[in-house]
Amino acid sequence: MKRLEGKRAVVTGAGSGIGRATAVAMAGEGASVIAVDYDGAAAEACAQEIRQAQGECVAQGADVTDEQRVIDGVELCVEQYGRIDIYYANAGIGGDLQPLTSVSRESMVEVLSVNLIAPMLAIKHAAPRMVAQGGGAIICTASVAALGANGAPVVYSASKAGVVSLVKGAAQELADTNVRVNAVSPGLIETGMTKFMFEAARSRGVVDKIGQLNPLRRPGDPAEVAAAVVFLASAESSYINGQAIVVDGGLTSSLPYAPSNALRVPR
8 A cells, every 4th residue: 555545735836846756756655636836837747747647636826925825725635635634835945145134125034935934824724624634744844954054045044944943833732633743854955946056066067076065975856855755744654743854865964074084984
């Protein structure tokens, strides 16, 4: 039996990157999916990919910072599939790549709205449905940038730190309901958000340097994050709640240090 057989899921940011990989992975594990993206055409392309693989998926073009559209997505899942078992609040943006002192208030608000307020809205409207059903799983996308400085611009990092706090607090508020709330904290993954970095490295012939700071010495793939999300959505993680699972190749497993050949395994 597939791990998500008979489950119904909403995935935001499903038009590309981690969101699309997760929507496809969930459908492959038996879930019926609502693929949500700001870009409606990208959401539909994800839905078509799933349907071509004999899965069930309906697309929704929606701005996840619009509370009514979040409500609409939850209702669409219930109307289309009869219930909602999983909500993956993944949609996110990077914001301005400049120092905090140079970032406009408008940009700050946009980043916080997409990266933090949208997951709050997802929990606000998905959780009551799940409570009424007797349980469910909500997963949000945080980041390793939430765990310390210098991983990303300050505003982005702060928004993702908020997500880590959000899942912990929401898990406590939903005690005794059988609704679990967790997050994944990806490291460096090649997605639309990081595409500029990879393209610049390829143009300079140094793409092999990307990810060199983690023990696996490589960047991650969206499918590797999707695997962690599927796990958190499944019964296999039934005793995991209020956590932010790091998927970073080991990047955050150590403090900064100067590598010594004497400490490495002989090749």
